[in-house]
Amino acid sequence: MTTGTIYGVGLGPGAQDLMSVRSDRLIRNAGYVAYFHKAGKTGHARRIVEGMLPENVVELSMAYPVTTEIPFDDPRYKDQLSRFYESSVERLIEIADAGHDVVVLCEGDPFFYGSFMHLYTRLVDRVPVSVVPGITGMSAAWTATGRPVTWGDDVLTVAMGTLPEDLLAERIAQTDALVVMKIGRNLDKVRRALVTAGREDEAWFIEYAAMDEERVTPFREAGQIAPYFSILLIHGNGRRP
Template structure:
């Protein structure tokens, strides 16, 4: 009897993957990964060149991404059916084989695998391999300390209503905004309303070969990359520098 192993891939650079995830992925005979229809998928791209020649791949293609609003009933129903179907398929495969599911960042930090994890309980043995979250790779790409002393780190989703974003940003110290994409204009307006836009950075595909770093105030509203994180550094308590 096999099991389902979710391997966290880290922020994007394969060299930042854990030793255990690297070993498990290279040995895997069965690999599954999420992707948008018609795309290779970010997770599959990260492990390019690592897989066995005889690997069997299972591309878990989202039925919808940005075509419908994530809060709509139609979107929810499609995604519920999608996760239920793949939980069934993985549980069946795990009756005979180990199946490795790839997940960017850390699987339990807003990762899609969480929806499968809950559905697999009691149906298959599940092992989750932790990893460096994507935001950590992004703030290290800026080469500046991100939080100081007693700073409170706030992590927000760009999908939140603009008023909610603004409310949280007003009381945040160090600030991370994930799931930007087409939500970037609203994120920018919320930062501007709280006086933090000039301190905000946009990091796209952090730690990857095509990484891009820019001041958010200098990014056009129409430029809304999906794999991007907005960062605002904390300015908390720190020891005074020697004269």
């Protein structure tokens, strides 16, 4: 019996018409579809593909055992997620060994800060795995501003709001163009880092890029809450003809 393939399929930033043709084809013809979600929630990846799945598809939900309930640097966090990924992988391998392909839905791009990476490294030497890239949320964010994010020799830095404040301020000060992701509870820290770096007036705040709720505002005018789908952006101003 031929072993099935596990497909990590990039869904893009959240709109069905921003998926690749390959992603669309795999999803619409899937026999098995797996997706991550928070316990008790449908999950954004599953919502994106609503109306696209075949009637007889088998859905495999993968509910995170923990998200923000405990700090990510707590040993329990790593332990629980590691065991979760291991059990998810065993489930996928069992299906692949029975000769079935599985499409794993991945928000944005599977290899860009996505949960699928943790499956991929555990799967790649055991069963066939294929990755379909997708448009990233940050690409949708800078497109929403209506301005190019980099010019000429501009250096683009992608930083996480979870970084220590001093390191975050240093990264902001040293780069030409900037994307800050994973803002959430770190919004106040990000604000202070921007002020320290002297770049608060250059920053933009993009919420729900490429989605119906899309909103673009100067960062100074941002509220006190950062939705899960929010990105801070500073445009580069480098060399141009």
